[in-house]
Every structure is written in structure tokens, then in C-alpha cells.
Amino acid sequence: MRVFWIVVCLSLFNLNAFAQNSTFELSGHVKSPKGSALDGAYVKIGEQYFWTSEEGNYSAKLPEGNYKVHVSIIGFTPVDTVVQLHKNRTLDFVLKQSINGLDEVMLEGHQHKKTSQQVLYVDNDYLQNQFSGSLASSLEKLPGFNAMQIGSGASKPIIRGLGLNRVAVAENGVKQEGQQWGADHGLEIDALQVEDLEIIKGVGSIAYGSDALGGVVRIKNNNIPNEGLSGSVYTFAKSVNNSLGGSAQIAYKKDDWFVKGKLTGLSFGDYKLPTDQISYLNFDIPIYDEQLKNTAGKELDWYTQIGLVKERFSSTISLSKVYQKSGFFPGSHGIPDISRVEPDGDTRNIEEPFQRATHFKIINNSTFVFENGELDIDLSFQRNHRQEWSLFHTHYAGQQPPEINPNLELDFDLDTYGAKATYHHTFSKKHETRLGLDTQWKSNKIKGFNFLLPEYQSANYAIFAIHEFEPSQENLWTLGLRFDYGTIDMKGYYDPNLYEFLIGNNQSEETATSYAQRSQDLDRNFTSFNIRLGWDHQFNDQFSSKINLGTAFRLPTAIELGANGIHHGSFRHEQGDPNLDPEQGFMADVSLNYRENSWNINLTPYAYFFNNYIFLRPSGTFSLLPHSGQLYKYTESEALLSGVELQVDKELGRWHFGVAGEYIYNQQLTSNRSRNYPLPFTPANNVFTEVGYQLFTDSKIFNATEVSISNRSVMQQDRIAQGEEITPGYSLWGVGYQTLLEFDGFKANINFRIDNLLNTKYFNHTSFYRRLQIPEMGRNIQLSIKIPFGQS
Template sequence: MRRLLTFILTILTLASSAQNGSLKGTVTVNSTPLAYATVILSGTKYGTTANDKGFYEIKNIAPGEYTVVFSSIGYFPERLKVALSSGDTVIRHAELKEGSSRLNEVVVTGVSRATELRSNPVPIAVMTKSEIDQNVNNNIIDAIIKGIPGITAVTTGPNISKPFIRGLGYNRVLTLYDGIRQEGQQWGDEHGIEIDQYGISRAEVIKGPASLTYGSDALAGVINLIPYIPNGEDGKLNGDIITDYHTNNGLIGSSLGLSYKKSDWKYAFRATGKAAHNYRNKIDGYVYNSAFQEYILSGMARVDKKWGFSQFSATTYNNKQEIPDGSRDSLTRRFTVQVAEAGNDDIRNRPFADENRLNSYGLTPLHQHIQHYRVYNKTEVKLGEGVFASALGWQQSVRREYNHPTQPQQAGLYVTLNTLNYDFRYSPKVFNGWETSFGVNGIAQTNRSKQATDFPIPDYNLFDIGGFVFVKKTIGKTDISGGIRYDTRNISWNDFYVGPNAANGFEQHVSATDPGARLQFPNFKHTYHGISGSLGFTYNVSERVLLKANIARGYRAPNITEIGSNGLDPGAHIVYLGNRTFEPEFSLQEDLGFIAYLKDVDLMAELFNNQIENYIYQSRLDDANGNPVIIVPGNTTYQYQQSKARLYGAEFTFNLHPHNAKWIEWNNSAAYVVGINQNKALIAQSNGAAKYLPFIPPLHIRSEIKLKLQGTYGIFSKVYFRAEVDAYAAQNHYYALNDTETPTPGYTLINAGIGSTLKAKSGKTICELFLQADNLFDVAYQSNLNRLKYFEYYNASPNGRLGIYNIGRNLSVKVIVPF
């Protein structure tokens, strides 16, 4: 198979395989070889990575004059001019200098060519693997939240976090896995991200519209989670074993990663398992039905040749996740267990959840089961001095939610989503300093309900396609880039009938002629269109100081639940009602940024203003008397609304890292966003209750001091201690209409951590050790983005506390053993 793949791709690129010139040399720091430095010819796709001895070589370079850029994280780049003639071999050595600047990191998200972070006018942030490792969390999204200002998440317990960027979330945030858009029925409140947190080596986050290169669903931004690509010693099996334990919910995580590199081929494999019992806090004790189990396998094979590369990857994800419903005794506030159905279920007299249930790693009959499968190929071929890139993928998401205590094997929700991803891009030769790219991408989807009893959305078909043109040029100290895109999305479904199921006493999907059939989803067909684009510039005041400005128009077609929902989502405990007349959302966002990575300090200020047409949001449905509309007992009813909206705010970063005191760092950030509902008639009618948008995070301030011991202490090296203050202000700007949201008091969490690398006398790394304490003083708090805050059956309680609280004190340890 390997030989066949190589033969086919070689035949396809014979036109580009002719030998031209070549460039080689070494990369050093203080005359010492620097392993795995990046070497690229600026403005082209010629590039390579130095080996473990600092040696590099780039072959098949067309004759011409180039700027060679040598870079590595933690070092300032070196730029050298080189002229190549046909058949020449030119030798160039580079000496890099240590530096803390991250402006010269190369990013791949939101651009059509790998681009230095400094030249991208769009606000983009990067988290490296070491930073992810130091933020021990239940999932990858929570790790990103701690490291990047402006990123938050709507949560449903410890293992379900839906990312929000600057107050916008759900289908407005596009999550990518290795550049492939993640499709896993992400329309639901309780639907998390189906990605292995231990297999991610890097995260790149775009804050703002990224519709230009990704189309619909990137209105708020993009989170690209990039897995590890083997780059170690040739012919040697490498790997790591990761173990993770949390005291609060007893989380046990284990992951085995293997990688192998032989000549032009690279292979990687990872197996991960996690299990946790119910989490706890000092108000609720153990939160019944918040346990989970998760198992993930992933594999990759990649070939790198002179003509480019081709990579085949596959992942399988299996998660069983309990979802609490908040039912409890009105006096003792102890959690209770549903044991009967509908009319036979006496909510006020359910039995208590006993200690065995609360501490068990076993899952209760009422849970959701998510399976996600993914296979994809990414190929990049050099065509002369241009590059053609393709990405093709298939994903299947199977979601079952079990909500029938008397028939625990009967799924309430059972849907299967199949998605085909496609992306084709071409970047021609750089002409007179102009970098251009154009491409077409999109998805095709089918969603089908299986043997279920509840049907919140219809069986639908979706086809999405969009094309774009991107242009970039550097004029003196100014980098200018922008482009335009056109998208079209067609979504349709046929009449969908439900009727009685005599076998189980519930409902089922039936044909129109079956006895008792009723039409739940009338047929629908519509095509949405959108034009998006961006224009921005970066002005390089100096090597360390930048000014950035960008204006972007984003586009998002309504998702399936917003236009088609009409039923109970069992896991969310919500009946959703959609609106078939909704128009696409369009945003116009302006960004201004000041970035300075100075010798002793990092300074960043990013301001944004976002005006959205046809903004879609959820609002609780009340009747004419102001009482909640109850369609399904024990479940809230929400109806989607649409109006104009405005979001504005800023993020600030101040990091102090004295050059003459490398043992200390002081890192600080602040993020603030305001979301205004511009439906003036509704605001007036509700006496101001509808003034603000729902799910807007409050002011968030984070301050961390980090002490790094210099030198080694026996087997311990790279020892650090850190203490963090994580403060959230009160949120009194909330969507109060029909009590959709309530005010949230402010709170401050104190976190701390210790880490070290353990090495043998030979210098070989034994392991990396991370100890962390979150919410050290066991503060009782409710995040305003915590959905469990609203899981409550009563209007008052003896202790004055309503809803479920966030996780309490958690001590965790993570050990990474490389081999």
C-alpha cells in the first residue's frame, strides 16, 4: 500500500520533480546545534525542519532570489538573502538568539499558506503543548480557556464544555481537528467536543469572523486543535505514557502514545481512557448523575517527499456521559432518582440517591452515549512554484440519550449524522511580492433518527459549498491581507410523522398512513447565501512592536435546531421550538490591536466591535399570564428569537519576564465583553428585561506568578511553582426576559501548581510531573455560563441556594513518561 501510494502521487507530480537548486547548512545557538528549527523560503512553500544535529537541506528550488527565514519557538528569527541558480548547491548557516517573542511563530489556521503570527492582522492566539500540559483539566476546551483571554465555555458538568469566543458560541465557533471541521451534532447545549485532550500538541485560536477561509459557522472564530506529528530520531520507536488523577471526581485518565519515523514515512498511534464518578462541592455535596467514561483511539500515517506530503488519519471516540436533572428533596436538598415515567413519576417523592450511587464509577441507566468516527486525508503537492492542497474527510456521529427509567435500554434520542468534508486550495507562485490563494470547500450531511421516542429535530439533508480568493502583500513595514468569499448552503427535509409505539408505550417515527400518525416536521427546503470578506494590515513598528487593524464581514446560516426543532432534547431537559423563517446571520467586526513583545515584558491590547444582523438566540417561553409553558413535564420550553445585536469589548495582557531575573514570571490578563440586544420593541415591551444578550461572560481577570528554579536539584530540573488568582466579576447584564437568565454573583478562585522534569544521571528524561490545585479554598460558586445553575425544581430552598453549583476544590496530578 505504501509503495502504491508513493507511486501514484509521484506520477501526479512528475512535472514538479525536476532538480533545480538546493540549499543546506546548520542552525545553531551559541555555536551549539539547534534541533528541529524551522527553515522556510519566505513567500513560498519551500521549507524543511532541521534534524536533531541542527542540519537542514532543501532541494528542488527553482532559480531565483529568496529570503531564508530560520525560526524556532523561544528564539528570534534570522533572515538571510540567497540567490540560487539552476544546479547550484548553496550553503547558509544561521545563528539564532534567545528571545521570548512569539510573534514569529508560524500559524496555519485562517490562512492559505503557513504564515508568521506577526504578519496576520486577524487576532489569533497560540497554545503550545507545554502550556496545555500545565493546565490540568477534564477536557481540552477548559485548558484553552485558562490560557487564552476572551475564550469561555458553556458547561454542563465537568466534561462538557462548549467554546465561546467573545460572547458568541454554539455553531458560531468552528472547531477544527487538524484543520478538518469537527461535525458532531454540536447544536445541543449538552453536546461537547469529541477530541482526545492528550493527543493535542498545539491549539490555534482565531478571535473574530473567519468565514473567509472556512465559510458558515466561523462567525465568532475558529479553534484548531492540532495533533502531534512525529519528528524524532529516524528508525526509533518513540512514545509516551500519560496518567492523570483528580481528587474531586476521582477522574482517572491514561493515555499511551506511539510514534515512529523511517525515512520519508511517519506513523503515530494513541489510545486514551478516562473515567470519573460524580463531582462535588460544599453546597450540593456529590452532584448526582455527573459521572462519565471516555475511550479514544487515533492513528496517522504520513509520507513527506520532494513533491509535498500526504497524510491519512483516523479517530474513534466513545463517550458515556451522565446528565443531571437537578431533582432533589425540597427540605434536605439531597439529590433524588427518577424511577418512574411521566404521569407515574412523583417528582416530590422520588427516592434519594444513596452513597453507592454517588461514589460509583459505574453509570446510571439515564445517560447519553456518543460515538464519533473520523477518517480523513490531507495532501499537499508542489506544482512548479505553486502549491495545491486538498483535504477530504468522512465523519459519523452517533448520539443516544437514555431517559426512560422503566425501559433503560430504550433511547429517548437516537440520531446518526454522516458528514463528508472537502477542501481544495491552490496557491500560485508569488509574483512581485503578491501572495495569492483561492479555493473551494464545504460539507455534505445527512442526519437520521433511529429507534427513538423523542424527536427534537427532523431527518435532514445539507449541502454546503463556498469559494474564496485571498491576497497578501508586504509593503515596507506593513503587511496587508484580505479577500472575499461566497457561500451557499441548501438544507431540506421531508414530512416527518410520529405516532404511537404499542411495543413500548412511547412514540416512534412512522409513515403518514400509519394509525395515529401526526405531522411533527412539515417538509422544508431552503437555500441560504452569504458573502463574507476581510481586509486588514499589520504595521511593524519594530521587530518587537506591532499595530494591527482588521475589518471582517462574517456569515452564518441558521443551524438545524434554530429552524427545524420541535420537540424534547432529553439530555438538555429542554423542549426547543425553531423558526423556519430565520434569515442568515451577518456580522461586521472591527478589530484594533497593539502588541509588544519587549525584552522584559509582553504587552497586548485588543479591542473589538461586532455588529450582527439577524442574531439568533434562545428565550424561555411563557404564557400570557407569565407562567412557563410546559409541553413536556419536568422540562423547560425555549423558543428561538432573531434580532439585531451588538457585541463589543477588549482583552488585555501584561506579562512580566525580567531578562536579568529568569527565575520569575508575572502573567496577567483581562477580558471584557458586552452583548446588547437591539430589538427595541421587545426591550420596551419587557421594561428592559431583554436589553442584554444571553450567555455573555462577565469581566474576567487572571493573574499568575510563576517561579522557575534555575539549574538542577538531583534528578529534578525545570522546577517551577505557580500561584494564580482567577476572578470573575458579577454578571448583572443578563437576558432577564421570562427568567431565561438570572444575575450571577462574582467570585474569585485561587489555584496553584508545581511542575518539574525528572532526569536520570545520563541526562535522559524519566518523566514530567505536574501537580495542581484548583479552587484551593473550596469556594462555592456558579458560573453564569454553567447550565446546571438552572437545573432546579423549586422556587425556594431552605438554604437559599438554587440550582447546581460548580466543581469544588480539586487536586490533580499528571505524569508524562516519554520513551
């Protein structure tokens, strides 16, 4: 690793002079069909992005090479092209008007060219090139973003050390609702069909409410296609789990109407590990053929959308379904048994225990355009059905298997209805205001022979207002206010079999009754008021900053209030507290950015203080439930979470250098300082480095061709919460090759890469399997090909 950094530094110094002499200017004008300048149009050239001036002009100084150029602005059809830059060039764009009111913007930012929050922009090409089996794992190269791994086919996002119910995921303005509370529950999103994505780092509570305390992963699948027929076909293969998959999309637009269809399917086998043995609970468990048994899975997703676009009205209806089925390593459910992990002769079959998840969504986005304003209405219905199947087993005598589906261990069936209305009014060029109403209603039913979470119904009603004041081109002020009123009604659950078992084991009647009453009837209301102030300031052409101050909140979830049972996904007895209050916090972050001569440097320190951070804490006593170990209780404490993120990008001729790193420090704050442990599920400090080199810059067939080498270094995580184990540091190497093949009207994006090149054995601190001492996947060779067709 030391040699690698020395090479990087020497390359920076030796090539810098050459790069200055090989830099060319790409500039131009962006206008409407009527010839008027488009102020604030978004222009992305390669990995850099710009916004047009009031006169519609843009200008960029770039090294020689081939660049993908994307130009877009709300209300107009985006344009994409590839530019060969070997001299100063002028490139103008005329965007066709589409009145795309569906391309809703983040409510806490400026509509076009500015936002006072930290935002990372990701397009479909990036996601497909970086696809690693799930959406969250495909984004791990971005600063401040980590993935909580669940085997090889599922993961969930972590932003600035916050995950689970503290990061909101929204599609077309509608917040995704499922079983986010579990470390073994994946995110039911089709990563290959995401059209555009934004990661809002920092509190997003004003626009998206509870669960957006750590940030928002904002998915936009509402781009209006070009006139006529268009589409693409994408296929990939991975060696680490013999994964095969493909995705196809097709779109057709004629006059005011358009329709889109998408389909994704993938299948993967048991994944390979760089080890032949693991040790868990004093058991030495062999890993035969270095493959983790029963971690195979499959996924089948579809998406369809129909839309109408008029001059002052636009509307779409989107229907989607994501189906996932994947196995659990047999040792993760119940007491480890060596006989259960012996090979069965089929690495692609899925045996019990396994999980099955289905997420169905229907979303209607409508926009009404007025003279000085715009009304957006988002209506939605979601059904998240998640099951865990395991061969029926009882931890105490007297429990009989259910007559129907006797091996169904846990079944959660969550229905969510949502309605959101946002009115955007422009008073002048300097003043814009958004007023919104946000409502949501949930109903969760349960089944299965095991008990963890009671049935419940909940609702949330909110009003919010966001005002933006732009006194000059150098300054943007944002003030956001939000008030929430939430309710939750949980049903009690009594287990007579458990009562008889405990009485038979000489427990007192009082103790047996308290354990048998697994959950109490609960009816609670919550309120929360929050505020955020943001300032975006441009010092000069090179330096800019963003500052955000405000409060954040999160309502306690049903699992935190009412859980009481053995959670095999976490390997412990978890117990909720019906008296928990909403999490309330204060946040501050500062983003400093420098951009000149293809340098792009961003430094972002941040800090959160929580009055009552909710987390699972070991109680210090053992549960009376058989095979459950120590009792973990949801509790609340003052807490501090802070850190700093760094991103550096530099173009040097044909070379590209990129560094993205983060440092996280957090702490419980209690009256007893000896109990001030770090917070659980905290990613280790890490840095990702990549060096790329462009090839075939003069070729007419091979465009945007690059070879790259990367390194991800993760420090030892020894700042651990109670019940966690120290995770050693590690260093992973990877290589890649990508190109755009183009000849005779045919196009194909080809991406080849090798991850974990040296087959390093390592542990991810936030992984679902970390508690079982199971390392992460070994060397992976992946090839993907995307072929677009039709209008582009």
C-alpha cells in the same frame, strides 16, 4: 484579593531593577542543511516567541533560568531542546528538510512569520499540564476564551462570548461536525493527544465558512516524527471526581514513511461539590456526601496515522475514534424527585439518565508541491452518533415504549462528507494568493421515544480567495473573499398520540393539529458573500498592531429551523422557525502589542454588529406540552457584541507574572428598547492572574522547575437574557508545581496543582447545570506525569 494585587505591584517595582541587571541575550542562526538562511522560522523560548530575519537570525533578551526552546518552519523537521541561560549565549540550529506540506497554515494569515489575525499558539505540553477533563476547559486561562461546562468530563469552547455553532473546531484542516447546538453536548476531541493548537480569535469565516463566526480552534495532529522510534506515556489523577487516566503515543519514521498511534483512556466518578443541598423549582434537593450523583463517566479514544513524505508530494491518512459516556444528575431529566438522588453505594457507576457519544473520523491530507505553488487536498468522512438514555416515561396517555431500546430517549446519527482543495501560488516575495473550493454534505437520522429534531440532509458549496501583499517587513495586507451556497431538506413529523391527548384536554382541533405537526417538510437554499481586510503593522521593535474589518455569516441550523419539543438538556420546550435567514454581521477588531525587556502587553478591543442574530427567546406563553413550562422560540434580532481583551506577561529574574482578562458587553437591538436584553450564554467579565518562581536553576536533574500561585476573579453576571438568572461573582485560588526531571537519559515531566484551593462555592454562568442551581466542582488536587522515550 486586594492584598494579592498589592503584593504583585510591589514585586514588580522592587524586582524590576534587579531583573534589568540579570537579563542575558540568547541569539543564533537558523539554517537548512545546505547552509541557506531560513527566513521566518518560528522560535519559541519559554512562553515567548520570535521569528527569524531574512538572514535567519534571532535574538531574545531573557532573565536567568532554564528555557524550553522550539524551532520550526514549514517544510522542515522541528527541533526542541532545553537551554540553561546564566550568561549571553549563541545557539545555532540546522533543520532537516521534510517537505512537510501537511502542516497547513491558517488561510487568513501569512505562511511563516506574520498573520493579520489574533492567534494564540498552544502546544501539547501546555494542554497536558493544564488538562482539566476536556479540551475547552483546559484552555480557560487564555484571554478571551471560556468553556461552557457540562459536568466534569465535557465542555465546549466560547470565544469572545460566542459559542455553540458560532465557534469552529478543525482538526488537520477539517471542521469537526457534531451536535454543537446543545449546551449539554460535549466536544468529542481527545485533548491529551493534540500535538499543536491555534486559537484564531475573531471571524474565521473566509477559511472555514459557517460556524467560524466567533473564531476557530485549529488542531494540528500532523507533525512528522523524527527518524526512528519515539513516543511518550502520560498519566494523571484527580481528587475531585476520583479520576484516573492515561495516554500513550508511539511513532516510527524510516526514510519517506512514518506511522503514529495514540491511545487514551480515563474513568471518573461522581464529582464533589462544596455544598450539601441545592434548590430547584421550589424543591430542596439534598446532595449526599457532597457528591453529585450519577455524574461519573468514562472515555476511550484511539488515533492512528500513516504518512508518506516525498520531495514534491506528501500525504497522510488519519483515523480516529472518540467514545464518551457520562451520566446526568437525575434531577436534570424530568421532575426532581428526592428519592432519585439518594446514594446507591457506587460513585463510579453510570445509571439512567446518561449520554453516550461516538465520533469516528477518517481524514486524508495530500500536498502537491510545484515550482511557484502548492496544492492542498483534504478529504474527510465523519460519523457523530449521540444518544440520550432515560427510563421510558410519557408526558401524555397513549404513547407506547418502542419495542427496541425502549429507554432510548434521543438518538442523533450524523454522517458528514467533506472535500476541500486549496491552491497556494507565490507570485513574488510580496504577493501570495490562495484559491479554494470547499464542499460538505450531511445526513442526520433520528430515533428515540422523544422528539426534538427532525431528520435532515444539508449541503454547502463554497469558493474563496485570499491574497496577501507584503510591501515591506513592517506591513502585511490581507484580503479575503468567500461565496457560499447552502441547502437543507428536513422531513416533517406528525405525532397522533399528542393530537389525541390535546383533544381529550378540550383543545380545539386547530390547536391540536398545530401541536401534533411537530415539524414541517422544509426545503430551503441560502447564499452568502463575505469579505475581510486585515493589516499587520510593525511600528518599531517594541510596538505592533493588527487591524481587521469585514463581514461574517452563519447559516441557520436544523435545530433553529425545525426543533419542536422538550429539550431536557435545556429544561424547556424549544421551537424552531423555518423562516429564519442566515446570520449576517460586520466585525472590527484592533490588536495593539508592546514587547520589550521581557514585557509582553497585548490589548484588543473588538465589536460585532449583527443584522439578524439568532437566539432562543421566551415567548411569554406556556407550552401545551405537559411538564414543559414556558415556550421558547428561535428568533432573530439586530444585536451588538463588543469587548476588550488584555494580556500582560513579565519576566523578572526568576519571577514570572501573567495577567489575562476580558470585558464583554452585548445587547439585543430592537424597535422596543425595553426589550433590549443582553444576549444569552454570555460569560461574565473575568481576570486571571498568575505568579511563578523558578527553582533549581543550577541543577542538572531538575530543569524548568517552577512553583506558582494563581487567581481567577469573575464578576457578577447581572446583564442577563430573558429566562436567565443573575450569577454571583467569585474568586478562585490555585497553586502549582512543575519540573522536568532528567538523569541518565531518563526524562519525566511532572505537574502538580491544586484548583479551587479554598473549596469555594460558585456558579459558572454558562454551565449546563446552572439552571438547576448546582455549583461547580470543589477543591481538586491533580498530579500528572509524562515520560517521553526514543528520538527527541
